[in-house]
Amino acid sequence: MTLTGADVVEVDPLEPPLMAPLSRKLGWAEVQRMSQSATHRDDPVLRRIRATAAVKRGTRMVKILSAAQTAGHLGGWMPYGFCYRACDINHLRHPDELALLRTDGAAQAQVAYALRWRAVDPADYEVPDVRTQPGLAGIPAHARIGAMVLGTGFIPSTDDLVPEYITAGFADLPLPANAQLIAYTGSEEVVLYTYQPEQHGWLRLSGPRWRHLLEYLPGISPDREYLPCTDSGSARLVGRINQHEYDAVADPPEEFRVRALTRAARYPVTTLSRRAEQALWRGVGCWVLQRDDRWARLRVVRPDGDAVGITGARAYERGVYEAWAPVAELVDHHLWDVPYEL
Structure with missing residues (x-):
């Protein structure tokens, strides 16, 4: 049986539905309860259910954004951190419903924004469970932003069963062609911009009717039809x-x-x-996001309480911990290549 928010007429091979072997002994309520329980993080049944929510090359991925994050992506931010398959959250359209999926802890707004793109390769994504990110769920509440991480691979929710992903090691992912910035008004989904990779910028698609949706974005002029990215990315x-x-x-x-x-x-x-660039700082593996001759901005690859304490890293988003470090203190500073099979 498929566990989605809408009836499935045809199964898209790029977006296989979440499946569960429901029976008299294992009903919907039991699966939902297991997904919310730390005691079931290693449950083989729950792992088999979670494994059916696969990311394929071409799967549509979505990250729910605040207005400030949307402006950041228009400036050149890349996809990173927590994200979802579009098919798993298609039934969520109202900003109130999408609020739990936000990652920066910003106040609830009248409109929800999102970045939507197609996955280049499954190697770019991980399930944030106890196997891939063993320390993430144990980070104390005062050092977190956004919803808690259960470690089961599902969002914390009393109603929905939504599998969540992170970009592998919380890495930045280069934006593929035709990525979109969209807005959810509660009644409609509006495509605001589409990404043009050769020019490294965003082309506005929304017309005058949706001008008010752009006015919420800090530092963004609603009148501009094309926005070049100023951030080159890591x-x-x-x-x-x-x-x-x-x-x-x-x-x-x-x-x-x-x-x-x-x-x-x-x-x-x-x-x-x-x-991308990687390095060790104080024994903690990090991505090198920016650097000059003296300082480097780092993002922790496998955050846990010890790594956060050793580096003094600060939570910028749910699960995303960054710090500044002297370049001279970096060890094993190197370029890291993730090869894809074409």
């Missing part, structure tokens, strides 16, 4: 043609090409990988 896609390496663009599920302004130069690449 990760990029690289691909090869023969022995030559190029910056690459992903348009999943099938198109992976050289990043070029002219269409004639957008050749398909034969290999593809995600590249």
Whole structure:
């Protein structure tokens, strides 16, 4: 039986539904109770149910945003942290319903925003359970932002059974082509902007009717039809043609090409990988998000109470812990490549 918020007529192979072996002994109420219980984090039945919510190449992913986060993505932020498969939250449309999925602890607003994109590869996503992020659920309440992390792989909720994901190790993911920034008004879903990777900017799609939705975004002019990103990001896609390496663009599920302004130069690449910087600081694995000759901004890969205490990292979003460190103190500073199978 599928556990979704709406009837499924056709199953999209890129978005397999969450499935559970319901029976007289295992009903909906029992599955819901198990998903909310720390004692069932290692339950093999719950793990089998959670494993059916797979991310494929091309699966639509969604991160629910506040107005401030939306403005940040218009400036060049990449997808990172907690996110969801679009098919698992299709039944949630009202800002009040989506409030629990927000990650920055901002006050509830009259409109909810979201970033929606297609997954480039399943390797970019992890289930935030006790196997992949064993210390996340144990971080004390005073050091958290947003809803608590149960460690079962599901959101904390008394009504919904929604599987949650994080970007692998809380890494930044390069935005694929045609990613969207959208708004939920309660009655409608409005596509506000779409991402143009070659120009590294956002094209406005919403018309005058939806101008008021843009006025909530700090520092964003509703009149501008195109917004170039000012943040270059901490990760990029690289691909090869023969022995030559190029910056690459992903348009999943099938198109992976050289990043070029002219269409004639957008050749398909034969290999593809995600590249970012990693380092150890005080023995804690971190992503290097920014750096100059003296200082580096770091994000903890596997946050737990010890890592947060050792680094003094601060919670910027749910599960996302960052700190500044002297570059001279970084150990094993290197480029990290995640290869994809094309």
